């Protein structure tokens with residue numbers, strides 16, 4: 001069994017910021033990520049609201065820079081799946097697909113995952129026209145017609161991204177007003193390829209072998225209709241990746257973990273950072289701030305154990 005002072009779980013912006021600060025504070029730590037660095041930020045084509053990059057920066061590019069920067073200060077990065085977290089007295093045992101690690105502290109930075117719409121055809125056509133990642137799958141829909149479901153930042157930004165490929169993009173939203181940031185709204189409203197379908201919910205995704213249409217319902221009148229589309233991109237919010245600590249730590253109904261401004265959770269020694277915690281603004285800029293705070297609080301906590 002490996003022994004560490006800190007295990008950071010998740011290699012998105014929050015995890016990497018925590019790793020950078022922990023490495024610079026000379027904390028014996030490891031960051032565990034199951035796949036590519038960057039988390040949801042890396043699945044974002046272009047990020048233009050992270051300070052320091054006038055004109056914006058690609059999500060993957062930003063993630064790779066964060067990885068490089070943290071490693072340059074000596075952060076150890078392990079590629080593995082975390083399977084279990086167990087508390088043993090004041091310490092934790094983290095079981096992964098590679099190693100078992102005993103650690104004094106943990107920063108959970110596992111982020112969030114797309115929320116499912118919950119209609120019949122959604123699972124059936126996942127990967128056959130239903131997608132949760134325009135950056136990954138948008139290019140398959142060159143000159144086609146697609147629908148984006150949702151009215152938040154993710155839905156509207158990704159609809160704009162899809163106009164690079166698709167001939168026509170519907171945004172289907174359940175209200176008559178978008179939740180997305182005003183600037184993004186304006187861009188979408190003035191894009192000729194985007195058509196809004198307001199006050200409507202998707203009742204089903206239809207097709208033979210792949211998506212051919214969506215059945216929608218006007219929530220004001222109850223009227224049902226079909227819209228012919230080749231693809232459906234679902235952006236109806238997110239849920240926390242907090243299963244590892246379910247029933248162990250305090251969280252809200254959607255699994256977002258409750259923490260104070262020091263990123264401390266209801267378990268001593270367990271900290272959170274980024275999208276996994278209950279917070280008012282989920283952005284790269286707030287994720288990295290959480291990560292830095294969590295790492296600095298870990299440093300203080302470790303020092304207190306030595307007193």
Ligand code: NAP
Nearest residue numbers: 150151152153154155157174175179235236237238281282
């Ligand atoms: P979000 O802000 O929670 O928006 C979810 C959207 O989906 C809302 O418009 C909501 O409608 C709709 N919705 C929810 N459940 C639905 C259902 N069952 N059927 C139909 N529509 C449904 O989620 P998000 O857009 O994924 O963004 C998540 C977080 O990441 C946010 O904090 C966001 O600001 C951030 N983000 C930021 C950027 C950026 O700054 N560039 C980009 C992406 C994401 P209502 O409006 O009626 O509730």
